[in-house]
Amino acid sequence: MKITFCCTDTKAEPWLQGLAAALPQADISVWQPGAPQSDYAVVWAPPQQFIDEQPALRALCNIGAGVDGLLRLRLPPSMRVVRLDDAGMAVQMAEYVSHALIRHFRELDQYEAQMRAGRWGYLKPPRRQDFPVGVMGLGVLGERVARTVAQFDFPVLGWSRSPKAVAGVRTYSGAEGFGEFLAATRVLVNLLPLTPETHGIMRRDTLARLKPGAYVINVARGAHLVEEDLLALIEEGHVAGATLDVFRTEPLPAGHPFWNHPKITITPHTSARTLRDESIAQIAGKIAAMERGEAVAGAVDTARGY
Ligand code: NAP
Numbered sequence: 131m132k133i134t135f136c137c138t139d140t141k142a143e144p145w146l147q148g149l150a151a152a153l154p155q156a157d158i159s160v161w162q163p164g165a166p167q168s169d170y171a172v173v174w175a176p177p178q179q180f181i182d183e184q185p186a187l188r189a190l191c192n193i194g195a196g197v198d199g200l201l202r203l204r205l206p207p208s209m210r211v212v213r214l215d216d217a218g219m220a221v222q223m224a225e226y227v228s229h230a231l232i233r234h235f236r237e238l239d240q241y242e243a244q245m246r247a248g249r250w251g252y253l254k255p256p257r258r259q260d261f262p263v264g265v266m267g268l269g270v271l272g273e274r275v276a277r278t279v280a281q282f283d284f285p286v287l288g289w290s291r292s293p294k295a296v297a298g299v300r301t302y303s304g305a306e307g308f309g310e311f312l313a314a315t316r317v318l319v320n321l322l323p324l325t326p327e328t329h330g331i332m333r334r335d336t337l338a339r340l341k342p343g344a345y346v347i348n349v350a351r352g353a354h355l356v357e358e359d360l361l362a363l364i365e366e367g368h369v370a371g372a373t374l375d376v377f378r379t380e381p382l383p384a385g386h387p388f389w390n391h392p393k394i395t396i397t398p399h400t401s402a403r404t405l406r407d408e409s410i411a412q413i414a415g416k417i418a419a420m421e422r423g424e425a426v427a428g429a430v431d432t433a434r435g436y
């Protein structure tokens with residue numbers, strides 16, 4: 131079995147060693163233009179030339195959870211795409227979102243500013259029930275985040291495409307449930323995949339429906355958010371601030387208003403990193419299962435976009 135590795139911005143050697151150890155029968159190499167046809171590919175942001183030269187792959191194994199970049203390429207219609215399914219990302223997302231939420235809710239920035247100014251003083255404690263947290267996307271990552279936040283006794287709401295039941299979470303689904311979900315939410319967490327349906331979903335008319343004093347945590351994709359609309363709603367006072375891990379253009383360009391905004395915290399697309407060992411073990415397991423003709427978790431519906 132031949133496996134080709136084509137991952138932009140990724141050091142290949144440790145992946146090749148890990149995959150070779152997990153799949154000793156496989157012949158694994160880094161893709162070069164003109165290379166012979168492989169059986170499987172391990173990819174992140176491959177060029178279109180790679181897809182065009184490898185039309186008979188049994189599967190493209192993406193070393194990330196999101197496949198929006200991959201699906202922007204012209205893929206053969208029957209190409210099987212398999213993505214990472216947790217592989218250590220869900221706990222990272224849960225800790226990142228919990229941190230952003232608690233930092234905002236407990237006003238830790240204000241306490242830090244007081245501390246730096248040498249001031250000992252109390253702020254009026256906020257009421258947890260005034261901070262309902264709405265999680266958009268209740269998949270592998272969103273469900274874990276919603277369950278984790280519920281452990282801190284916040285009211286938690288969740289929104290997905292199909293109806294879902296999650297213990298401790300009030301759930302909504304589809305276009306018909308979206309308005310009610312937004313109206314009941316103060317802290318909005320985005321964990322949707324980027325698809326034609328969700329592109330620009332956080333824009334003036336949707337963010338304006340959140341409870342006053344809303345807070346936005348975007349950990350999915352930059353293109354979910356209309357950045358100018360967020361800035362305007364913060365300026366107008368309807369939105370109190372945001373923690374943003376993903377941006378329309380990455381790296382965030384110099385001079386972008388998010389860099390120095392006092393109400394916006396940014397991180398460089400790092401809320402849930404691909405963990406190499408966990409990902410190699412998962413991908414090797416999936417390739418072995420596909421070779422046995424078994425179904426695998428994380429199979430992408432390319433028509434649906436996630
Ligand atoms: P997932 O398991 O596929 O879950 C996607 C969820 O979104 C599902 O609940 C799905 O609904 C829902 N959804 C999809 N389209 C929808 C729509 N039009 N309306 C309402 N709900 C919709 O994905 P995941 O593994 O949780 O990952 C989510 C995203 O996180 C990825 O696509 C990626 O963009 C992002 N991500 C970011 C980082 C980072 O470091 N910033 C790291 C990893 C992933 P159903 O349940 O009904 O299908």
Ligand code: GLV
Nearest residue numbers: 193194195196197
């Ligand atoms: C990272 O953003 C991923 O999709 O895994």
